[in-house]
Amino acid sequence: TPNRKSSDNCSFVSSLFVQEKQYVGFATLPNQVHRKSVKKGFDFTLMVAGESGMGKSTLVNSLFLTDLYKDRKLLNAEERINQTVEIIKHTVDIEEKGVKLKLTIVDTPGFGDAVNNNECWKPITDYIDQQFEQYFRDESGLNRKNIQDNRVHCCLYFIPPFGHGLRPVDVEFMKALHEKVNIIPLIAKADCLTPNEIKKLKDRIREEIDKFGIKVYQFPECDSDEDEEFKQLDKELKECTPFAVIGSNTVVEARGQRVRGRLYPWGIVEVENQSHCDFVKLRNMLIRSHMHDLKDVTCDVHYENYRAQCIQEMTSKLAQDNRMESPIPILPLSTPDVETEKLIKMKDEEVWRIIFRRPQYFYAELPSSNAWNKKL
Numbered sequence: 001t002p003n004r005k006s007s008d009n010c011s012f013v014s015s016l017f018v019q020e021k022q023y024v025g026f027a028t029l030p031n032q033v034h035r036k037s038v039k040k041g042f043d044f045t046l047m048v049a050g051e052s053g054m055g056k057s058t059l060v061n062s063l064f065l066t067d068l069y070k071d072r073k074l075l076n077a078e079e080r081i082n083q084t085v086e087i088i089k090h091t092v093d094i095e096e097k098g099v100k101l102k103l104t105i106v107d108t109p110g111f112g113d114a115v116n117n118n119e120c121w122k123p124i125t126d127y128i129d130q131q132f133e134q135y136f137r138d139e140s141g142l143n144r145k146n147i148q149d150n151r152v153h154c155c156l157y158f159i160p161p162f163g164h165g166l167r168p169v170d171v172e173f174m175k176a177l178h179e180k181v182n183i184i185p186l187i188a189k190a191d192c193l194t195p196n197e198i199k200k201l202k203d204r205i206r207e208e209i210d211k212f213g214i215k216v217y218q219f220p221e222c223d224s225d226e227d228e229e230f231k232q233l234d235k236e237l238k239e240c241t242p243f244a245v246i247g248s249n250t251v252v253e254a255r256g257q258r259v260r261g262r263l264y265p266w267g268i269v270e271v272e273n274q275s276h277c278d279f280v281k282l283r284n285m286l287i288r289s290h291m292h293d294l295k296d297v298t299c300d301v302h303y304e305n306y307r308a309q310c311i312q313e314m315t316s317k318l319a320q321d322n323r324m325e326s327p328i329p330i331l332p333l334s335t336p337d338v339e340t341e342k343l344i345k346m347k348d349e350e351v352w353r354i355i356f357r358r359p360q361y362f363y364a365e366l367p368s369s370n371a372w373n374k375k376l
Helices: 002-022 026-040 056-064 077-081 122-140 168-177 195-211 228-240 279-289 291-325 338-357 369-375
Strands: 042-049 088-096 099-107 154-159 183-187 251-254 257-264 267-270
Touching (some): 042 056, 056 154, 056 279, 122 168, 122 291, 154 168, 168 183, 183 195, 251 267, 279 291
Parallel strands (some): 154 183
Antiparallel strands (some): 088 099, 251 257
16 A cells, blocks of 8 residues: 555665664775775886796796796806896886886895805895895884885796705705795696606605704685685695696697696696696695785784894994993983882881971071971
8 A cells, every 4th residue: 555655665765874874984994995005006026036048037928918027138158157135126117907016026136046156145145134224214213105116026046957855955945035025935847747756855854844944835724714715725825835836938739728838749838837846836826815915924923023133233232322422331210119118218207207296306407497387
């Protein structure tokens, strides 16, 4: 009936009005953060380390679908003999579906190429510390609005597929860096190995990482409210480390489709085929699921450790300088606690009571008894 419809409409409008009154609006905060973040853009600094010929440049180009090494000069064998470890930065702005990413690749040519590789990782650790120091200075300065974050958020370390596990230089390098940066170990040129050989090499590397106490990047535990798809992805990533990867900038034809891969006489190795290598898993982890966590760990763990160490050293140096300037040690004045103040007050009151009761015992000791007579 018309009356019933009218009453239903009134109740619906009133319920909407009640909901509107109860709605504050802070549920839109994630949307506000999203809009601001997209407008500002993102930055990420990735370091690649490993000896020459491991496919570092090719893998980076494959990960981000860009050519970061257009002007690279390839050294001949004689030039490589005298080459020392260098630090070379490549920065590129990438945009995808309106999201901007400032990507910085830190390359380390010359690492591990010498006959004597003793402390060949020193320039790399010095570079990481320099970025921490620069950020610490900028953060402690007056102008903190436009701080450039050049801290290294992740280091991809390429392990040769030849051999039976980690070499001494691999162990020493990762132990020198594991307190400073998130290390993700990779098995380079995985197309050189059979699936069974890759499995054995992964098991051996995991055992040696635990044996030598190397702290590689640990995937965060999934929350209970995460969807099942993300939990499954996280489980696969944890079981897959160290990632066995292949890189290629060449497009070949396979099964009537054009794919990035490598053409051999016995067949084609596809970069994005998960049955051939772990490239897709590495890309998903590095870009789609854990990039923000890598930045958080860098800021909250590695940088905070460096910052605390700097403050501790500055405090110790300041205290040492103060001791050298003053020959007599200055002891800090102790602050009386509540019980001490209460006891002092009680003693003062007791003294004044005695003065009121027997003033003749005190007048002789005072310089002017007339003043005390007026007061008493």
